[in-house]
Amino acid sequence: xxxxxxxxRYARLHEATAKQFQSLPKLVVTLGDSPPxxxxxxxxxxxxxxxLGREIRASKQTPTQDFILLGVRxxxxxxxxxxxxxxxxxxxxxxxxxxxxxxxALVIAGGSDRGPLYGTFALLGKIARGENLETLDEVQxxxxxxxxxxxxxxxxxxxxxxxxxxxIFFENGSVRADLTRAREYARLLASVGLxxxxxxxxxxxxxxxxxxxxxxxxxxxxAFRPYGVKLGVSVNLSMPKTVGGLxxxxxxxxxxxxxxxxxxxxxxxxxxxxxxxxxxxxSEGQLGPSAYGRTPVDAANVIARALxxxxxxxxxxxxVYNHHLDWKDPKADRARAAYDIFHPLDGRFDDNVIVQIKNxxxxxxxxxxxxPLFGGVKQTxxxxxxxxxxxxxxxxxxxxxxxxxxxxxxxFDMHVDGHDTPVKSLLxxxxxxxxxxxxANWLANHLAxxxxxxxxxxxxxxxLSAEAIVDEWMRLTFGNDPEVVQKVREIQMESWPAYEHYxxxxxxxxxxxxxxxxxxxxxxxxxxNGWGQWIRAEHDGVGMDRSxxxxxxxxxxxxxxxxxQFETAAATPDELLLFFHHVPYTYKxxxxxxxxxxxxxxxxxxxxxxxxxxxxxxxxxxxxDPDRYQAVLAQLSYQADHAIVWRDAINDWCLRxxxxxxxxxxxxxxxxxxxxxxxxxxxYTAVELTSWEGASGGK
Ligand code: BDP
Numbered sequence: 001x002x003x004x005x006x007x008x009r010y011a012r013l014h015e016a017t018a019k020q021f022q023s024l025p026k027l028v029v030t031l032g033d034s035p036p037x038x039x040x041x042x043x044x045x046x047x048x049x050x051x052l053g054r055e056i057r058a059s060k061q062t063p064t065q066d067f068i069l070l071g072v073r074x075x076x077x078x079x080x081x082x083x084x085x086x087x088x089x090x091x092x093x094x095x096x097x098x099x100x101x102x103x104x105a106l107v108i109a110g111g112s113d114r115g116p117l118y119g120t121f122a123l124l125g126k127i128a129r130g131e132n133l134e135t136l137d138e139v140q141x142x143x144x145x146x147x148x149x150x151x152x153x154x155x156x157x158x159x160x161x162x163x164x165x166x167x168i169f170f171e172n173g174s175v176r177a178d179l180t181r182a183r184e185y186a187r188l189l190a191s192v193g194l195x196x197x198x199x200x201x202x203x204x205x206x207x208x209x210x211x212x213x214x215x216x217x218x219x220x221x222x223a224f225r226p227y228g229v230k231l232g233v234s235v236n237l238s239m240p241k242t243v244g245g246l247x248x249x250x251x252x253x254x255x256x257x258x259x260x261x262x263x264x265x266x267x268x269x270x271x272x273x274x275x276x277x278x279x280x281x282x283s284e285g286q287l288g289p290s291a292y293g294r295t296p297v298d299a300a301n302v303i304a305r306a307l308x309x310x311x312x313x314x315x316x317x318x319x320v321y322n323h324h325l326d327w328k329d330p331k332a333d334r335a336r337a338a339y340d341i342f343h344p345l346d347g348r349f350d351d352n353v354i355v356q357i358k359n360x361x362x363x364x365x366x367x368x369x370x371x372p373l374f375g376g377v378k379q380t381x382x383x384x385x386x387x388x389x390x391x392x393x394x395x396x397x398x399x400x401x402x403x404x405x406x407x408x409x410x411x412f413d414m415h416v417d418g419h420d421t422p423v424k425s426l427l428x429x430x431x432x433x434x435x436x437x438x439x440a441n442w443l444a445n446h447l448a449x450x451x452x453x454x455x456x457x458x459x460x461x462x463x464l465s466a467e468a469i470v471d472e473w474m475r476l477t478f479g480n481d482p483e484v485v486q487k488v489r490e491i492q493m494e495s496w497p498a499y500e501h502y503x504x505x506x507x508x509x510x511x512x513x514x515x516x517x518x519x520x521x522x523x524x525x526x527x528x529n530g531w532g533q534w535i536r537a538e539h540d541g542v543g544m545d546r547s548x549x550x551x552x553x554x555x556x557x558x559x560x561x562x563x564x565q566f567e568t569a570a571a572t573p574d575e576l577l578l579f580f581h582h583v584p585y586t587y588k589x590x591x592x593x594x595x596x597x598x599x600x601x602x603x604x605x606x607x608x609x610x611x612x613x614x615x616x617x618x619x620x621x622x623x624x625d626p627d628r629y630q631a632v633l634a635q636l637s638y639q640a641d642h643a644i645v646w647r648d649a650i651n652d653w654c655l656r657x658x659x660x661x662x663x664x665x666x667x668x669x670x671x672x673x674x675x676x677x678x679x680x681x682x683x684y685t686a687v688e689l690t691s692w693e694g695a696s697g698g699k
Contacts, residue, residue, distance in 0.1 A: 427462075
C-alpha cells in the first residue's frame with residue numbers, strides 16, 4: 001500500500017458487506033462511445049471485480065436480463081421510450097432503479113458524457129462504503145460548472161511550491177514521454193467531479209505555446225480526455241513580444257490581438273476540446289497591461305476574444321498587488337489591492353472571462369477573512385482559488401486538513417445588496433492549486449490526500465460538511481472499521497486548529513520566512529519589507545489596523561453588514577482580531593485572557609495536540625497496513641517535533657517583542673527540547689542564525 005490508488009483502492013469487501021450487493025445486475029448496457037462513457041464502463045467493471053469479485057458483461061443491445069444502464073440522458077430516452085430521465089445540468093447525473101421491458105435496470109444517466117462517469121464513481125463509492133443501494137434514487141448536479149485544478153509545474157520538471165517530487169507532465173523542457181501518471185491523475189480528478197486542469201506554473205514560461213510545443217500539449221490532452229478533464233495552460237501576457245516576434249504586447253494593439261487569435265486557432269486545431277487559460281499579470285514580477293497603461297479588462301478581453309470562437313475561457317487572477325509597498329506608510333495595505341484594482345472594472349469583462357480570486361485577501365495564510373472581492377464584482381464571473389498544496393501550511397510534512405478552512409470562506413455571507421449571499425453562491429468556478437508530483441502517493445503524505453479529495457467534493461457540492469467529506473474519504477482510503485474511521489476523522493478535524501495554534505493564532509497569519517521557502521518559523525522576516533504580509537508587532541502592541549475609522553480602510557471593502565463584524569476590535573471574532581486590529585498585548589479577548597497570554601497558551605496547546613495525533617495514530621497499529629501505518633507515524637512524529645520548534649520560536653519572539661512574561665513561566669525554557677548547542681558535537685558546528693527565533697538558543 002503505497003497510496004498510489006488513493007481513494008480508488010476498491011478493496012475487497014468483507015463477505016457480510018458484499019452480500020447485500022448480490023442482486024446487482026451482471027450486465028452493463030452502455031450507450032454511446034465517447035471516451036468518458038468508455039471510461040465509465042471500464043471503471044464499473046474494474047470496481048465491481050475488485051470489491052465484489054464479480055465479473056460483469058458489457059453489451060450495446062436491448063437486454064434480456066437485469067442490467068446497469070450507462071448513458072447520456074437524450075440517448076437513454078431515445079432508446080427506451082418509457083424511461084423518463086429528470087432534467088440534469090451538463091455534468092449532473094441520475095442514479096435510479098427502474099424497470100425496462102420486464103427487467104430491473106440500475107440507471108446511471110448523465111446530462112453530458114461526463115455525467116455517467118461521475119455517476120459511476122459515486123455508485124462505486126457507495127458500494128465501497130457498504131451503503132444500501134436498494135432505495136437509490138438520486139440526482140446530483142454540480143455547484144459550479146468550472147471545477148479546475150491548477151498545477152504550478154515548470155517545463156524543466158520542477159514544481160513551484162510542490163512537495164511531492166517532480167512534475168508528472170514535464171521533464172527537461174519537454175512533455176514527458178510516458179504520461180501514465182497524467183492519465184491516472186485525470187482519473188483521480190474525475191472521480192471527484194473535477195473537469196479541467198491547467199498544467200503549467202502561473203509564472204508561465206512563454207515557450208508553452210511555441211509551435212513546436214503544441215503537439216506535446218496535445219499528448220497531455222489525449223491523456224486527460226478519457227476522463228473528461230479539459231486541458232488548460234497558464235499564459236504570460238508578454239508572449240507576443242518575448243516569443244512572438246512583435247515589438248509590443250500592448251493588448252490594444254491590433255497586431256497583438258491578431259497574434260493571440262492566430263495562436264489559439266493553431267492550438268485548437270491540435271486540441272479541439274482545449275479548455276482555456278489562466279493569466280497572472282502585473283503580479284510578483286510578471287509583466288502585465290500596466291506596462292502600457294492598460295487595465296486587466298484590456299488584457300483579459302484580448303485573450304477572451306481570441307478564445308471565444310472556440311468556446312475557451314480565461315481565468316484572470318485577481319492576485320495583483322505591489323510587492324514594493326512602503327512599510328513606513330500606516331495606510332499601506334496589501335489586503336486592499338485586489339478590490340482596489342478589480343472593483344472599478346466590474347461589468348467590463350467579456351463573459352468568457354472569470355476573475356480568479358484567492359480565498360483570502362493576502363495569500364493562503366493559515367487564517368484569513370474571505371476576500372471582499374467576492375462581493376465586489378457583482379457583474380463579473382468569479383472563481384475561488386484554494387490551495388491544496390500546503391505552501392504556508394506545513395508543506396505536507398504537517399497534516400493539516402483544509403476543508404474546514406475552505407468551508408469558512410465558502411459559507412461567509414458577503415451580504416451583497418443586503419441579501420444572503422455566501423461566497424459559494426457567487427461562483428462560476430472553483431479552482432484548486434494541487435501540485436501533485438511523481439511521489440507514489442501524489443502528495444507525499446497519505447493524510448494530505450484528504451485535501452485533494454475534499455477540494456473536488458466541495459467544488460461539486462459546497463454544502464457538504466468537512467466532517468462528512470473526511471468520513472467518505474476515510475472509508476475509501478483506509479476501510480470501514482469504525483475505530484479507524486473515528487480516530488482518523490478526529491486527527492483530521494483537529495489538525496487545522498492545531499496548526500493554527502502552534503503557528504499563528506488570533507489572525508497573526510503564518511509567521512514564516514516570507515522571502516524563503518515559507519516553511520519554518522521566522523516572524524521577524526515578515527516586517528520591514530515591501531511584501532506587505534505585516535503583522536506590525538511592536539513593543540506597544542500587535543496587529544494590523546485595517547479599520548475604516550483609524551486604519552487602512554480595508555474593512556470598508558465589505559458590505560455594510562459584513563463591516564459590522566470587523567470594524568471594531570470588540571466586534572471582531574478573536575480568531576481574526578490581529579488581522580483587523582492593532583491592540584496592546586494586554587488587550588482582553590472575548591474569553592477574558594490577554595492577547596499575549598493567549599498567544600503563549602495557544603502555542604503550547606497546539607504543540608500538545610500535534611503530539612496527541614501521534615498517540616492516537618499509534619492505537620491503530622494493528623488496524624492499518626504496515627506500509628501506510630509506518631509512513632503516517634513517521635510524518636506525524638516529525639510534525640509533533642516541528643510543532644515544538646514553532647511553539648518556542650513564536651513564543652520567544654513574542655516575549656522579546658512584548659517584554660511580558662508568560663504567567664505560567666514556560667516561555668524561554670523550551671520544555672521537551674534537546675538543544676544541539678548544548679551537546680557534544682562531532683562533525684557539526686553551531687552557527688548563529690540570521691532569524692534568531694528559529695532556534696531556541698539562536699543557534
Ligand atoms: C504565492 C507563492 C508563489 C506563487 C504566488 C501566486 O509563494 O510561488 O507564484 O503565490 O499565487 O503564494 O501567484
